[in-house]
Every structure is written in C-alpha cells, then in structure tokens.
Amino acid sequence: MNPPQHYARGTLTDDWLAVIDRYLIHQRAGGSPETTISTRRQHLQHLARRIECGPWQVTGDLLLEWTGAQTWARETRRGRRSTFRSFYGWAHGRGLITVNPAIDLPRVNASEPTPRPAPDRVYHEALLHAGPRDRLILRLGAEIGMRRGEVAVVHSDDLVEDLVGWSLLVHGKGLKNRTVPLTEGVSIDLRNLPAGWAFPGSVDGHLSPRWVGKIVTQLMPGKWTMHTLRHRFATRAYSVDRDVFTVQTLLGHASPATTRRYVQLDQAQLRRTVVAASA
Numbered sequence: 035m036n037p038p039q040h041y042a043r044g045t046l047t048d049d050w051l052a053v054i055d056r057y058l059i060h061q062r063a064g065g066s067p068e069t070t071i072s073t074r075r076q077h078l079q080h081l082a083r084r085i086e087c088g089p090w091q092v093t094g095d096l097l098l099e100w101t102g103a104q105t106w107a108r109e110t111r112r113g114r115r116s117t118f119r120s121f122y123g124w125a126h127g128r129g130l131i132t133v134n135p136a137i138d139l140p141r142v143n144a145s146e147p148t149p150r151p152a153p154d155r156v157y158h159e160a161l162l163h164a165g166p167r168d169r170l171i172l173r174l175g176a177e178i179g180m181r182r183g184e185v186a187v188v189h190s191d192d193l194v195e196d197l198v199g200w201s202l203l204v205h206g207k208g209l210k211n212r213t214v215p216l217t218e219g220v221s222i223d224l225r226n227l228p229a230g231w232a233f234p235g236s237v238d239g240h241l242s243p244r245w246v247g248k249i250v251t252q253l254m255p256g257k258w259t260m261h262t263l264r265h266r267f268a269t270r271a272y273s274v275d276r277d278v279f280t281v282q283t284l285l286g287h288a289s290p291a292t293t294r295r296y297v298q299l300d301q302a303q304l305r306r307t308v309v310a311a312s313a
Contacts, residue, residue: 049088053125058071060124061120072243077113077114078121090130093135121136123136149295150257150265151269152258156258157176157263166223168250171249172250173223174188175264178202179271182247182260184204184206185246186243188233189230201215202216212284264285268293269296278293281293
C-alpha cells in the first residue's frame, strides 16, 4: 500500500472534487432537492480543505478527532455528521472503500428549542430601507413564513386563486410542495410582477437561496436573518388560536415537534398561568 499523501491545508484537490461530484450526482438521481445538494457540497468541500488527506485516506479515528476539534454549534454538528455518514455510506456501498470511517461518529442530540423571532422594530425598519424587490422578499418571510430557498423560486405560475382569495404553491424542502394562503398585500405585489420568476437571477433564471438570505441579512444587521422572520411568523401564527398543527401545515414541517422549535411562547401568558396556579 502506498503511504498516505499529505495534502496542504486549504487545498481542494482534484480527487476530492471528482468524488464529491460523483456523490452529488447520486444524490440528485435519488431526488434530493438542490438545497440539500448545495449544503452537502459545502460540508464536503470544507472537510476536503481541512482534513489534509485524500477522501479514501480518511480513517474513523482521524474523522472523529477532526470533528471533535471543531467548535460548531450543536445543529451544525448534526448536519455535518449527517453529510459525512451519507457520503461515506455511499462510498462503502459502491465499493470505493472497504471500511466506512463515518459509521461510528457519535449521535448528536438536537438542541433545546431556542426560537428567535425577529422583533417588530427590526422588521419594520428593514421594510423602510428596502426597495420593492427586497421588501417583497422580507414580507414573504415574515408574513407567509417561507424559507429563503422557497422564496428564491417563486414563479407567477405558482399563484392560485380560489373562492376566498389568492394562495401560493410553495416548493418546499425535500420536494414537498404546499399551498399557503396569501395576505391581500402580498398577493397584489406578486400579481403585479411580470410573468415568470418573481426574483430573476443567475441560477436557472432566479436568485439563489444564499443570495436571498444575504439580502435579508444586509437589511436586518446583527443576529437577525431570514430564518428569524420565519420564527416571527410561526410565533405570531401560533398566538392566533394556539393550533400547532395549523402552523405546522403553513410552515411545511413534517412534525409538530419541529414547529415547536420555531414558536416563542407568550411571556405574558406564562406569567398569567403561574399567577393563576398559585392562587
């Protein structure tokens, strides 16, 4: 056996690029959404630049040591583990390696729910400073609860009129579509756009999800992001009648447990409950 070749840190070599592309072709053939493919490419390219060896020279001990040395947040760690196990599981199944180095990566438990709804002040200030396109992006996140990847691919063909108003066919994660009612203001803005993509760009004719997120982050500086607008929507929607299943449907979640992670409970309601219980 040839001795392991040392790779310079920060280098993305041809052998890594080639095998990452092969793996992602397999993912795409299996119906994985482009958002997932993009995320896994990012995870694997980061690994390739930092692990300092070829893809088939990575051992279980090396991968464990490297991941253990990272200062990732828990949800980041969960995502990387999922990608590495998927990648090396594919390689093992294809006979490219005889031992899967990711098989024993320890399970990472989900973090406790920490919803961070963007405050009204932050949201309304962003609306004031946004142009028409960016204002609509903000509203789709805050008023309709859409993800950045869903906003990026809004198309005029997705507008649906029924007996009570206008709705939007939202193309969600995992190729799961859902139909979400639109507020009157958002439906007017969308219907006034030219036919085609709502947000034209260079990725198959529309903006990329990353660029949509960047637009929102620039309008809401600090810790506030597109995802915190989704938390804002979830929190406000839940407060209407405290029906978690309705909110789950609107957000496109597979489980109400996921929806719970988005909802910040009303502090005044919690206080009233404590006072009532102590009476």
